[in-house]
Amino acid sequence: MNNFVFYSPTEFVFGKDTEMQVGALAHKYGARKVMIVYGGGSVVRSGLLDRVKKSLQESGVGYCEFGGIQPNPVDTKVYEGIEICRREQVDMMLPVGGGSVIDTAKAIAAGVPYAGDFWDFFIGRAKVSRALKVAVVLTIPAAGSEGSGNSVITKVDTLQKLSLRVPELLRPVFSIMNPELTYTLPPFQTACGVADMMVHIMERYFTNTQDVEISDRLCEGTLTAIIKEAYRLKQNPEDYGARANIMWCGTIAHNGTCGVGCEEDWASHFLEHEISAIYDVTHGAGLSVVVPAWMTFAAEHHPKKVAQFASRIFGIPESEDLEEMALAGVARLKHFFRYLGLPVNFKELGIEHPDIDRLAENLHRNKGEFVGNYVKLTKENSKEIYRLAL
Amino acid sequence: MNNFVFYSPTEFVFGKDTEMQVGALAHKYGARKVMIVYGGGSVVRSGLLDRVKKSLQESGVGYCEFGGIQPNPVDTKVYEGIEICRREQVDMMLPVGGGSVIDTAKAIAAGVPYAGDFWDFFIGRAKVSRALKVAVVLTIPAAGSEGSGNSVITKVDTLQKLSLRVPELLRPVFSIMNPELTYTLPPFQTACGVADMMVHIMERYFTNTQDVEISDRLCEGTLTAIIKEAYRLKQNPEDYGARANIMWCGTIAHNGTCGVGCEEDWASHFLEHEISAIYDVTHGAGLSVVVPAWMTFAAEHHPKKVAQFASRIFGIPESEDLEEMALAGVARLKHFFRYLGLPVNFKELGIEHPDIDRLAENLHRNKGEFVGNYVKLTKENSKEIYRLAL
Known part of the structure; x- marks a missing residue:
């Protein structure tokens, strides 16, 4: 057996109706304003987004919204998200979705406090030394991004699909996992x-x-x-x-x-x-x-x-x-x-x-x-x- | 499946020679002065205690020592340890040993900032709201105390053996686990x-x-x-x-x-x-x-x-x-x-x-x-x- 470090500090809150705790948890982890990141319309149609917003409101946590993330998430959405986060003074990313949405949110989290191009992190030109906190409401069990410090992003110009791993900064502080959200x-x-x-x-x-x-x-x-x-x-x-x-x-x-x-x-x-x-x-x-x-x-x-x-x-x-x-x-x-x-x-x-x-x-x-x-x-x-x- | 929370924030540093990292890790987690808690003479004889002290010195972390913890650890040692910690202004407990040593250190960690009798926590008369940080160098794989927020202490007067569970405060911030330390x-x-x-x-x-x-x-x-x-x-x-x-x-x-x-x-x-x-x-x-x-x-x-x-x-x-x-x-x-x-x-x-x-x-x-x-x-x-x- 090789030497290893096991470090999984994410608080996983698992089970029925757990999305109702998102506001209380965001507040507990010090969020004042979150960016809700999501993909297509399914989280809107299912009413999940409304439940998340209601819970945040009840806990006095502000939010802005950033939708339209596609599978195999791309750098262009990351740039866009970084700009909005800076303008809106977001201090915690809150992806509501699966791996693509979470990975985009992580890349934004790393990019916001960085003066250069966030892609530097993916090509090894710079190291992530600060990042916004990330918390997750998971709707697709697959990528494991809710418990990892990894993000995979594709650069649209070059079609490079690269991954970044920063467990100490990009692991979600909490991840809410309600299996009922995956029925559809x-x-x-x-x-x-x-x-x-x-x-x-x-x-x-x-x-x-x-x-x-x-x-x-x-x-x-x-x-x-x-x-x-x-x-x-x-x-x-x-x-x-x-x-x-x-x-x-x-x-x-x-x-x-x-x-x-x-x-x-x-x-x-x-x-x-x-x-x-x-x-x-x-x-x-x-x-x-x-x-x-x-x-x-x-x-x-x-x-x-x-x-x-x-x-x-x-x-x-x-x-x-x-x-x-x-x-x-x-x-x-x-x-x-x-x-x-x-x-x-x-x-x-x-x-x-x-x-x-x-x-x-x-x-x-x-x-x-x-x-x-x-x-x-x-x-x-x-x-x-x-x-x-x- | 019932709803559950999985939360294991301890950083486990596992493998050969990992005890050499104890000073750097204690420093990383903010310790200025630790109390090294241990049992009998085996950690002294094996040279482990010396290696731990050397590592702490190299990282500029102060320490005091508290030995003599027995299996089925007792309240009297906890009272004694609390007094020493207060006098020595210890800010992190560092048990070097197995479950008895770790459990004693956790009870001390909870008792130091509490004005009343630490036994109140074990009989449900008070809740732990603050505690010193706990970090571990494990030498006996058994109790799992290196990754839990639990402590089991026996009151010598009444022979009550009771357990306390405070995962958010008593889980070790890091645990060093070198399997070679268990050879003897x-x-x-x-x-x-x-x-x-x-x-x-x-x-x-x-x-x-x-x-x-x-x-x-x-x-x-x-x-x-x-x-x-x-x-x-x-x-x-x-x-x-x-x-x-x-x-x-x-x-x-x-x-x-x-x-x-x-x-x-x-x-x-x-x-x-x-x-x-x-x-x-x-x-x-x-x-x-x-x-x-x-x-x-x-x-x-x-x-x-x-x-x-x-x-x-x-x-x-x-x-x-x-x-x-x-x-x-x-x-x-x-x-x-x-x-x-x-x-x-x-x-x-x-x-x-x-x-x-x-x-x-x-x-x-x-x-x-x-x-x-x-x-x-x-x-x-x-x-x-x-x-x-x-």
């Missing part, structure tokens, strides 16, 4: 969230670090719970218990609970980011295409942990042929993704002829000669994985 | 710690709350890891990987990670507290006696979750006779405890003729007519469980 998520969005949180765990699980029994067991337990509850949810999207389990799994998949003491991988995420940067597909759907391809490649080159995954998650019988075990696990994972309505190859993702050379070029230009740790991918390896996803 | 723990102490952390999980796992799949899986995964690593440790007490896994399991067993959204039980802990209050046995050894007895009682009256435990932790085959499954699991748990050198009945604990009437009287006087939730124990039930432990 369309099945496809629900499924994309499931894929996203599963892959967050798998990026940590596929490691060469030895003596990580507790990490393995937490990862496997969380994956097992996600799969079981996703099947239930497919039957009944308003199953509170299933929604609640999925929602909490999405958080612990990415707040450090899973994967302590491991060297992490992240190749699948990076392979996917290049796809969604160019083709603007949903991140979770991109992952359900990339991950089986990555696992197929890993099954051939380094099957050990993929075989363990196959055995412990899908009950594939032990065999001396680890590659065979591993590939049987990949088949089961694909079957599960398909059952949820997710694509498992480029064609199903709506991309008939992906520009594999360009994807691999972009990937290794952004991330260097080798990508990932469980298996270290060269550019040729990355092309092979993209081809396996055809 | 005697096998019996190691085993007692294993029993303690396992029962922390079981108090949460044995619940009637429905739809807690993720909680079940995290509990089962952590228990599985503990058992596997405890076997390894029995073979080689200086196995770093095994020590590291056990140490982290002890923390997540009690910081809220396991058991989210569940109504918890805690009957076994309360049954044990009465034993160690009167007979001054090690808490973990008391638990390894009480828990199999409690589970045997539960197997008869409400076997469902005990049978699930038997199946998922010890691989007991599924059967329609849940009680039979459950009892097979209890037998396996006893076997495991015995392998570690733990007692599984009063006689092995060194108590030939326990005063069962007095234990049950004390328990229900302290905790009320019914104790526990998974099964609600009357005084007669409690006596029966104590008798099952004969």
